Amino acid sequence: MEAVSQISEFGKILIFLITGILAVAFAFFVSRRLSPNNPNAEKLTSYECGEEPTGNAWLPFNSRFYVIALIFLLFDVEMVFILPWATVFGDKTIMSIDNRWGWLSLIEMFVFLGILILGLIYVWVKGDLDWIKPKPAIPTTDTQVPVSLYQQLNKQQGAYKVKDFSLEPVATQQTATPAAATAAPIRKPMFKPTFKKPDNES
Template sequence: MNEASQISEFGKVFIYLIMGVLFVLFTFFLGWLVALKKPNPEKLSSYECGEEPTGSSWIQFNSRFYVIALVFLLFDVEMVFIFPWATVFGQEVLLNADPRWGWLSLIEMFIFVGILLIGLVYVWKKGDLNWIRPEQLLPAAPTKISFSVYQALNDEKYQVKEFALNNVLVEPEKIQTAANPSSFKPAFKPKFKRPAE
C-alpha cells in the first residue's frame, strides 16, 4: 500500500528536466549580462583551434573522414546499447522469475553484435578502413589503343642530355639579324604613376 505511484516518479523526472533547462538558460543569460560588448575584427573572426583561418572554407575533404566517423559512430551506439543490456542481463531477479529470459537476452545480443560485425567486415573488405595506402586501381577508359602500347612507352629507355654550365651564348648580332625588327613588339608597356602630392 505504500507503493509510490508512477505519476509521481514521472513528475520527478519532469521537474529534473525543467530544472536542467532553466539552469542552462540562466547560465547563458548570466554570461550575456556580464560579458563585455566591444566587438572588433579579431573577436568577430572564426576561431579554428588557435589558428587563424585563411583561404576559403569551401575546400575538399577526403571522403575517408566521413566513413571513419560513421564507423566510429556505429560502434559508439553499440556501446550505448550494450551497457544497459549488461546491467539487465546480470539481474538475478529476472533470471529467477523465468530462466528463459537469460537465453533470450543472450541470443538477442549475439544477433545485434553479429549484425554490427557483418557491417564491419563489409567496410573492411571494401577497403574503406585503409587510410594510408588505398588500393591502386588502373583507370579504364573506352579506347582502341591496347594496354601493351602504353606499356611499351613506359618500358622504353630515353636518353637524357647532361646539364652543362658552359652553354654556348648566341652573339647579339645574330639575334638581331634573325628577328625581323619591324614585327618586334615589347611584351609589356611599363606605366609609371606620379605620386600623389
C-alpha cells in the same frame, strides 16, 4: 475525505517546463554577468579543429572523413544497445522470474555484435579504413578513342577559356530588330472556351 489536487498532470508538466526554461535563462544570465569579455582577433576567428582558417571555405572534402564518421556512429549505436542488454542480463530479479530473458538477451546481443564485426571485417579487408591506399585503383574504360587524342586535346592552348567572375549581368546581343519582333504573328489559342448557361429551374 481525500484532498483533490488542483493541478492536473499537464499542469505539472507545464510547471516543470517553465522551471527548466527559467533555470537555463538564469544560468546564462549569471554566466554573462560574471565571465570576462575580452574579444580579440584570435578569439573571433573560426575554429577549424585547431588549424588556421585560410583560403576559401568551399574546398573539396575528403570522403574518408565520411567513412570514419559512419564507423563511429556504428559503434556508438552498438554501445546504446549493449547498455540495456547488460542491465537485463545483470538484473537478478528478472533472471529469477524467468531465466529465458537472460539467454534471449545474450543470444540477441551476440547476433547484433556478429553483424557489426562482420561489417567491420569487410570494410577492413576492402581497404576503406586505410587513409592512404598503397595501391591506387586506376579507372579503366572500354572506349575506342585513343589516349593520344585526349593528350593532344589537353595540350591545345586557348581551346577552353574560363571566364572571369563578375557580379554584373552579361548583356545579350539582340539579333532581331524591334520592327521584326513586332511583326511576328500573334498565336491564337488552340481552343475557345464556351460557357453553357444553366437551365432555368421550373
